[in-house]
Amino acid sequence: MGLPDRVAIISDLHSNFEALKAVFDWIGKEKIDHVVCLGDIIGYNANPSEVTYLTYKRTNFSLKGNHERYVLGMEAKGVKEEKLEVIRWTQEQLSKQYIDWLAKLPDQHLYEERMLLVHGSPRDPDEYLLNNDSISKGFKHLKDNYPGVPLCFFGHSHFPMIIGNNKVESSFHETKTVSLVRDKTYMINPGSVGQPRDRCAKTSFGVMDLKKWEFTIVRLDYDHEATSQKIKDAGLDPSLALRLARGR
Numbered sequence: 001m002g003l004p005d006r007v008a009i010i011s012d013l014h015s016n017f018e019a020l021k022a023v024f025d026w027i028g029k030e031k032i033d034h035v036v037c038l039g040d041i042i043g044y045n046a047n048p049s050e051v052t053y054l055t056y057k058r059t060n061f062s063l064k065g066n067h068e069r070y071v072l073g074m075e076a077k078g079v080k081e082e083k084l085e086v087i088r089w090t091q092e093q094l095s096k097q098y099i100d101w102l103a104k105l106p107d108q109h110l111y112e113e114r115m116l117l118v119h120g121s122p123r124d125p126d127e128y129l130l131n132n133d134s135i136s137k138g139f140k141h142l143k144d145n146y147p148g149v150p151l152c153f154f155g156h157s158h159f160p161m162i163i164g165n166n167k168v169e170s171s172f173h174e175t176k177t178v179s180l181v182r183d184k185t186y187m188i189n190p191g192s193v194g195q196p197r198d199r200c201a202k203t204s205f206g207v208m209d210l211k212k213w214e215f216t217i218v219r220l221d222y223d224h225e226a227t228s229q230k231i232k233d234a235g236l237d238p239s240l241a242l243r244l245a246r247g248r
């Protein structure tokens with residue numbers, strides 16, 4: 001069947017229903033039919049069941065992130081208490097049907113020999129691509145293991161960035177389209193739908209135009225105050241509510 005001309009890439013939804021609804025509303029208006037998710041569907045915010053359901057219904061493919069592995073029983077080493085509290089709370093919220101679906105999701109996936117989907121990095125689902133060493137090792141891993149695959153999409157850090165052609169672009173507080181060079185390899189993070197951390201409160205995701213060979217980081221306003229109130233109402237750590245307005 002192959003990939004369509006445009007693919008929406010979402011990641012790090014983190015149980016944020018208001019943000020995800022804004023994203024899917026935009027995707028629907030743009031008539032983009034193909035959506036893939038890079039993982040971390042749950043965690044941090046207070047609508048894990050609703051966000052899991054929407055992801056199941058509205059995406060063509062989804063990965064498992066570290067927050068899914070935590071909820072499924074992986075030891076959360078070095079994780080702060082407020083995050084552990086959300087993990088335990090989320091386990092209580094999700095039905096067996098949702099848990100079973102999350103458990104079946106892969107850690108990475110190669111799409112049509114053109115797009116490698118990972119959560120953390122090409123080398124490790126829990127690695128952050130945030131410094132020169134991890135980035136250079138990521139590109140080497142792609143060259144050695146996925147020769148000829150031009151695109152690797154990753155999440156995990158919550159920072160939107162486009163890395164390739166000897167450049168790192170990471171200033172995306174507004175919607176912005178970047179033209180890519182066709183014979184170069186790129187690693188691209190669409191940012192976080194549910195918990196942006198680049199000091200911008202707007203939800204973040206991306207659209208890959210495979211025909212024009214360009215990537216758009218989309219930033220949208222959403223009702224983060226409603227999301228924050230739900231965190232407080234659920235009795236979760238209030239610092240998780242405060243950070244949404246700050247985008248960090």
